[in-house]
Amino acid sequence: MSYEVVGITVLWTFLYGYLIVASVDFGAGFFSYYTKQRKKNHIIHNIIQRYLSPVWEVTNVFLVFFIIGIIGFFPDTAYYYGTALLVPGSVAIILLAIRGSYYAFATYGAKESKWYSFLYGATGLLIPASLTTVLTISEGGYVRIDNGNVQLLYGELFGSLYSWGVVILAVVSVLFISASFLTYYASRAKDTNALNLLRKYALIWSFPAITMGIVVFFLLNKRNPEHFQNMVELWWMFGISFLSFAIATYFIWKKRNYGTAFILVMIQYFTAFFGYGISHFPYLLYPYLTIYDGFTNETMATALIIAFIAGLLLLIPSLYLLMKLFLFDADYVEGKKSKVL
Amino acid sequence: MFEYDPVLYSRILTTLTLAFHVIFATLGVGIPLMIAIAEWMGIKRNDPHYTLMARRWARGFIVTVAVGVVTGTAIVLQLSLLWPNFMRAAGHTIGLPMFMETFAFFFEAIFLGIYLYTWDRFKSKMKHFLLVIPIVIGATASAFFITTVNSFMNAPQGFEIVDGVLTNVSPLAAMFNPATPTKISHVIITCYLTAAFILGAIAALNILKGKNHVYHKKALHLTMVTGAIFAIGTAVIGDLSGKYLHEYQPEKLAAAEWHFETESEAPLILGGILTEDNEVRFALEIPYALSILAGGSTDTVVTGLNDFPADELPPLWIHYMFDLMVFIGMYLALVSMIFVFFNWKKNWNAFSRPLLWAVFAGGPLSMLAIQSGWFFAEVGRQPWILNGIMTVSEAATTSQHVDIMLLVFIILYTVLGITCVVVLRRMFKNNSVEHELEERGIVHHSKQEAN
Ligand code: HDD
Numbered sequence: 144m145s146y147e148v149v150g151i152t153v154l155w156t157f158l159y160g161y162l163i164v165a166s167v168d169f170g171a172g173f174f175s176y177y178t179k180q181r182k183k184n185h186i187i188h189n190i191i192q193r194y195l196s197p198v199w200e201v202t203n204v205f206l207v208f209f210i211i212g213i214i215g216f217f218p219d220t221a222y223y224y225g226t227a228l229l230v231p232g233s234v235a236i237i238l239l240a241i242r243g244s245y246y247a248f249a250t251y252g253a254k255e256s257k258w259y260s261f262l263y264g265a266t267g268l269l270i271p272a273s274l275t276t277v278l279t280i281s282e283g284g285y286v287r288i289d290n291g292n293v294q295l296l297y298g299e300l301f302g303s304l305y306s307w308g309v310v311i312l313a314v315v316s317v318l319f320i321s322a323s324f325l326t327y328y329a330s331r332a333k334d335t336n337a338l339n340l341l342r343k344y345a346l347i348w349s350f351p352a353i354t355m356g357i358v359v360f361f362l363l364n365k366r367n368p369e370h371f372q373n374m375v376e377l378w379w380m381f382g383i384s385f386l387s388f389a390i391a392t393y394f395i396w397k398k399r400n401y402g403t404a405f406i407l408v409m410i411q412y413f414t415a416f417f418g419y420g421i422s423h424f425p426y427l428l429y430p431y432l433t434i435y436d437g438f439t440n441e442t443m444a445t446a447l448i449i450a451f452i453a454g455l456l457l458l459i460p461s462l463y464l465l466m467k468l469f470l471f472d473a474d475y476v477e478g479k480k481s482k483v484l
Numbered sequence: 485m486f487e488y489d490p491v492l493y494s495r496i497l498t499t500l501t502l503a504f505h506v507i508f509a510t511l512g513v514g515i516p517l518m519i520a521i522a523e524w525m526g527i528k529r530n531d532p533h534y535t536l537m538a539r540r541w542a543r544g545f546i547v548t549v550a551v552g553v554v555t556g557t558a559i560v561l562q563l564s565l566l567w568p569n570f571m572r573a574a575g576h577t578i579g580l581p582m583f584m585e586t587f588a589f590f591f592e593a594i595f596l597g598i599y600l601y602t603w604d605r606f607k608s609k610m611k612h613f614l615l616v617i618p619i620v621i622g623a624t625a626s627a628f629f630i631t632t633v634n635s636f637m638n639a640p641q642g643f644e645i646v647d648g649v650l651t652n653v654s655p656l657a658a659m660f661n662p663a664t665p666t667k668i669s670h671v672i673i674t675c676y677l678t679a680a681f682i683l684g685a686i687a688a689l690n691i692l693k694g695k696n697h698v699y700h701k702k703a704l705h706l707t708m709v710t711g712a713i714f715a716i717g718t719a720v721i722g723d724l725s726g727k728y729l730h731e732y733q734p735e736k737l738a739a740a741e742w743h744f745e746t747e748s749e750a751p752l753i754l755g756g757i758l759t760e761d762n763e764v765r766f767a768l769e770i771p772y773a774l775s776i777l778a779g780g781s782t783d784t785v786v787t788g789l790n791d792f793p794a795d796e797l798p799p800l801w802i803h804y805m806f807d808l809m810v811f812i813g814m815y816l817a818l819v820s821m822i823f824v825f826f827n828w829k830k831n832w833n834a835f836s837r838p839l840l841w842a843v844f845a846g847g848p849l850s851m852l853a854i855q856s857g858w859f860f861a862e863v864g865r866q867p868w869i870l871n872g873i874m875t876v877s878e879a880a881t882t883s884q885h886v887d888i889m890l891l892v893f894i895i896l897y898t899v900l901g902i903t904c905v906v907v908l909r910r911m912f913k914n915n916s917v918e919h920e921l922e923e924r925g926i927v928h929h930s931k932q933e934a935n
């Protein structure tokens with residue numbers, strides 16, 4: 144494998160990691176707000192708090208890692224996307240800032256507030272919507288470059304069916320991923336009421352998630368036929384994705400194997416995400432930028448890869464410890480261990 | 485009225501974000517060390533007051549970390565959005581430490597999550613203490629890595645430019661450039677210093693308000709002892725930073741000191757104003773001191789401003805920033821040493837109101853020194869973003885709308901800053917030390933003197 148491919152694979156994997164952990168987090172924020180409105184919050188409040196409190200900061204680091212990584216491996220992306228994304232990027236920053244800080248304020252500031260939980264719920268849906276703009280733009284046709292000046296075509300972006308399709312896909316996926324994880328977590332916590340409610344949410348959002356996936360797939364045909372063609376060639380990956388989805392939903396529906404069901408949901412998104420990514424190859428931005436134009440020098444690439452491996456050796460045991468203490472420790476999950484700060 | 489200039493707006497927005505971030509970043513680097521020291525003392529002296537101190541500091545810390553994390557995320561995105569050309573060059577040359585910084589964050593974030601939620605989970609207190617070590621290491625490592633990036637901006641090396649193309653890159657040489665040793669050590673130790681003084685200011689304020697529990701005295705004593713050590717270290721390393729400037733960025737030093745003529749036995753100028761024809765008025769002159777700061781001896785020749793091309797000079801107001809920082813440095817060292825000395829002399833009163841007020845003032849002042857230090861260092865590098873290689877205006881975005889973004893971010897930071905203060909106040913007001921001591925059944929120690 145060339146350095147370029149190693150680099151993009153590492154980054155794509157981290158973006159996938161962010162997709163999963165952030166979806167759980169974003170969706171949880173929305174469910175928490177929604178149930179508050181419907182006065183059902185007491186049912187799932189503990190489950191959400193117990194999972195989220197120790198891990199929220201880790202989620203954010205996934206995103207930072209991806210951004211820094213892409214600038215390290217592909218410095219030219221900073222130039223193209225940086226200039227084009229000033230406004231959407233700033234919107235995403237602001238939403239992330241509001242979400243992160245108000246979560247901490249609400250959780251540790253020792254006061255329940257409707258306003259905080261509204262911010263927390265609303266940003267949970269708006270952030271995925273704004274972040275997906277990047278993927279939309281990468282399909283080409285949304286930026287213009289005249290003599291070195293990169294410009295985002297707002298009319299094109301807001302007027303295109305494809306771009307709205309992607310936004311809706313992102314939002315419903317977030318809700319589906321989140322609900323299926325929380326269903327599993329509630330089942331481990333032996334919290335029947337929470338389980339019933341969350342299971343219902345998972346089933347409700349399963350159908351829109353898969354439908355939007357298919358709809359966006361066909362919208363892409365109009366947007367970027369070349370990419371679409373490449374995706375069709377990788378049909379088997381999307382086949383696996385669909386199959387995983389079907390089995391996962393079946394399990395949740397039949398009230399069994401919630402753990403396996405969540406792993407299948409992860410596989411569903413893994414195959415779809417990598418199918419999308421591989422078929423996008425080698426373009427970072429159609430048709431201006433491929434991974435070969437924008438690549439950093441070889442010395443830097445080697446250094447980054449070495450740093451990456453060393454970093455993983457440090458992180459994997461630490462993440463394992465985190466999961467062991469909070470995800471797989473039955474007493475903690477069931478709320479038997481004090482969680483006083 | 486004004487013509488839209490993306491460079492100017494980008495500079496203002498970057499300044500705003502960095503100046504806001506660095507408040508929380510400084511605390512984020514410094515406070516974990518203070519927490520670790522307090523928890524350690526609690527175990528070693530078997531004194532639950534120190535353990536509670538660590539616990540309460542950690543609880544406040546998480547709120548400041550949250551703001552640090554979100555503003556840090558904003559910086560990374562903003563650097564790409566506002567300085568695309570700089571980030572492209574940086575990606576090629578100094579991407580390595582930036583990349584490593586994210587691992588430091590990761591490491592810290594994971595253990596912070598564990599640390600906060602495992603206070604009463606282990607039988608052995610030592611086990612819980614061990615969890616704070618990775619947080620201290622992670623926080624300091626992130627300061628280390630990001631500061632190498634800033635050092636690189638001041639003293640770029642480790643690459644060649646052939647026909648406008650960057651080649652022959654050596655990431656390690658870029659990381660360990662001449663500015664790195666002094667810059668890193670000065671930044672890290674001032675983070676520790678500031679954290680000690682902010683926490684000390686809170687303790688002093690509580691005592692001033694009439695709370696006389698020994699807990700507050702112990703907190704004050706702990707922060708002032710550590711503060712004194714860090715303050716002395718800061719001054720020593722600050723002096724070395726001056727010597728670095730003399731060698732590698734003489735224009736910054738000359739601008740900071742309003743030093744126009746190249747000469748030896750140069751005096752240090754404190755305060756004053758500059759007249760139209762560059763004459764220094766009303767300033768305090770310390771003979772030979774600039775030569776000593778620059779080279780360690782009175783006969784060091786210090787290059788003057790007149791010997792540099794006029795269009796490569798930084799603005800001369802950084803003189804005040806430098807003076808402010810140094811003045812505060814001296815003040816902090818003095819106050820903390822007086823406190824420690826008084827407290828050591830058993831029959832002198834270290835808790836007199838004037839001294840407590842002086843300690844309290846040290847909190848905000850230390851943060852002001854951080855700000856003025858950064859303004860001095862960053863504005864002193866103007867007009868360059870990469871010293872001698874790329875100017876600020878070459879690096880900036882050409883994008884429209886930076887002005888609107890500036891407005892939006894001003895609002896965001898105002899709201900965040902205010903809420904952060906409100907939340908912190910409420911957190912500690914609703915749960916006072918005295919109340920918590922009682923709740924946790926910690927007996928009052930009869931010994932009133934903290935030591
Ligand atoms: C509590 C904060 C604080 C205090 C008390 C001091 N400094 Fe400082 N100083 C900083 C906080 C700081 C800083 C914010 O950390 C800077 C800004 C950029 C940097 O590298 O560190 C800095 C930069 C900085 C520089 C410029 C380095 C460069 O641009 O590369 C010099 C020469 C000094 N300092 C010297 C001193 C001296 C002689 C002090 C006397 C006691 C002093 N500082 C106290």
Ligand code: HEM
Binds near residue numbers: 589592631
């Ligand atoms: C020398 C000055 C700086 C210091 C000491 C510093 C240190 C810190 C600290 C302590 C945090 C809080 C994170 C935590 O506690 O987990 C933080 C957050 C962050 N900083 Fe800064 N920082 C500085 C400047 C910068 C700059 C210039 C950048 C951009 C390149 C940056 C990027 C970040 C990022 C991305 C985060 C959020 C990381 C996360 O998601 O956990 N920092 N920084």
Ligand code: HEM
Binds near residue numbers: 496631863
């Ligand atoms: C956290 C500590 C830092 C603070 C408080 C800080 C502060 C500042 C300030 C006040 C300016 C404005 C100077 C001017 O406009 O005249 C500036 C410029 C800048 N700094 Fe720093 N800086 C810090 C560290 C860094 C680091 C580590 C980086 C690199 C990743 C960086 C990147 C920049 C950039 C890109 C500019 C814009 C160019 C300019 O206007 O000079 N800064 N910084």
